[in-house]
Amino acid sequence: MKDFFPVMKVAVLLLASILCGSGPACAVEEKQAPLPIALEADELVFDQKEGVYQAQGDVHLRRGEATLAADRMQFNEETGDAQAFGNVRLLDPEAVVSGEALTLNIDSDVGSVRNGRIFLPKPNFHVAGSEIEKLGKYQYRIADGTFTTCDGERPSWKFSARQLDVTVGGYAWARHVFFHIYDVPVLYLPVMGYPVKVERESGFLTPRFGLSDKRGTELSLVYYQVLDRHMDATFFLDYYSRLGVGKGVEYRYFLGHDNDGQAKLYHVSGLDGNSDQVALAWQHMGTLPGQIWLTADAQYVSSRRYFSDFGEVAGEYNRARAESVIAASRHWGNANLAGQFRYLRQLNEDDEELPVDDDLTLQRLPEVRFDILRRRFGYTPFYFRLDSSAAYLWKKQGEKVGRIGLRPEISAQFNPGGWLEIGASMGYLERVYAWDGEQEHKGVPDASLRLGTRLSRVYAVDGEVVRKLQHVLQPEIIYEYVPGVDQEDLPRLEFEDFIGRRNTVSYGLVNRLIARQESEQGQVDYHEYLYLRLAQEYDISRSDHSDLLAPQRDEAERWSALRTELVVRPTRHSYLDIDSRLATSGGGLATFHAEGGLEDGRGNGLALRYRYWRDEQEYLSANLDLAWLKPVYINYEQRYSLDSSVTLENVLNLEYRAQCWSLFLSWRDRRDEQEISFSFALTGIGKTSHPGSRLDETL
Structure with a gap:
């Protein structure tokens, strides 16, 4: 029987919990013992009749995590x-309150401070006022007060208000x-709210102002709205004196x-005969139920002019x-199934979509692939893989073709002597086309063979x-063979619809220098100082893979460009x-791309990029x-065309970064437009870095 009553008690409590749920009427109050109070001072006198302590000299009254300190105190x-009087300080983890004199009830956290200051460490928020009322543990009311996020007796900026209500973890609401x-x-401002916390908060961002040859005077206003912990929205209102008014939401x-993902809608109301412009964008990536990986990068603009009017980068x-x-x-x-819908919308020079009878853009709607990655046959050196695809190819004006491709492959890997690597493969690509009943x-x-x-x-x-x-040397020789097959009966909608004859030998040589580094603490790290690869191909048979009737090449012409x-x-x-690619048979460099840079880890850096395509383009870009x-x-960024001797773009971004605010100035100069923009940010309030028209953000 001695175990009956404890079991009965648990059963009754469990039944009450089930019947009542978690409502306040059913809550069982558990009285907690009050936190102990400690009072320390150089001189301490207790009036037993009044129940009052008189303390002087370095007085500290402690209760839990809160401490009240002063030169003199009555409790x-x-x-x-x-x-408390003289050099008063009330300290807790959330705030520090100081002043000349303070009255406080430590049970209700209600009191007042004369000529006081409040400092909230996490958002670095400073408040000062002639009279500060403490309305609760996290609430204050200040008369004729100021607030700022700047340190110092004379802050760079501040707001002053006739009345100020501050909620720690919420907002500071001010009037006048x-x-x-x-x-x-x-x-x-007649009224304003300022966030007093480090978490995301809804509110207006500081505006952005700019001037542009194309858009005219620009003004961007942005409102940021937190929807919940996992969602938010940004609303844009932009004014362009030469184009119209832009409205958008992200x-x-x-x-x-x-x-995760983001979606954007933006609309510009045309001015002075300009037509309205609309843009839509959606980006998403993530895993759906069933372990399906989904990605989306969809975009729509009403005209090509949208990109030229609002695009900010090359x-x-x-x-x-x-x-x-x-x-x-x-x-x-080892198996993978993938499908995609890919749609290209071509826009002509007249800022309109291409007419249906002129649009020869090839679309793949849809395209599906099923691949089996290389799999080994037991413990043998032989492997199998399968690549397959199905696509519906069509043009608004032109062919509409269904295509299925299937390519199985058998390969083998050998390692004789432990130093030689031999790889061989054989495959067969079968393609089936269907169009117009044919x-x-x-x-x-x-x-x-490798x-x-x-x-x-x-x-x-x-x-x-x-x-x-460590110096690593990796030479290799590869032989590839594809016989000439008559494919004249097959449709040719894109390059891969014709597979040319191939009978080539290529070589590659890789050099690597890898250092083993050890810190003073004994930590080991590896750093690759150099990677150098040389590769070239020799065509044993013909010069033009796309034409079976092409004549034999001269010996020098059979060598491809040397790639470095x-x-x-x-x-x-x-x-x-x-x-780089160097034509060894004559003609010099076919392509040469070089990029180099250095930075010191403290915000200083320089990067240079050079691009050269023979008979096509040559330009240089720099970023400082x-x-x-x-x-x-x-x-500073610059792009310069060396072939036409003209500057393509100059971009200069300046930021003055103070302790509690930043000032931003941007200047962009393109061949057909100049733009200058200005914005600023106060600590605690984000800045509007760009108008809502921009679509080039990535997840």
């Missing part, structure tokens, strides 16, 4: 009332507000785990088409940082990348970041 232990730069009032979401303002891709895939071990198929075999090895040697360096250096890839990393903060002039930060 009633029965009522919990405290009066003046904005001051130092002590000079420059702006009046919705961002995070659905848990790895699902590749955006000169775009002539809008592309939308939605893709899904699913993996099962059907045709064709198969093309292929084979390849010989390679890996040689390495380690050198003892025994430097202060680099202890060992060089990657140099002298330090963690410097690099040089080169990719400077933090030497702190608090002024400089970013």
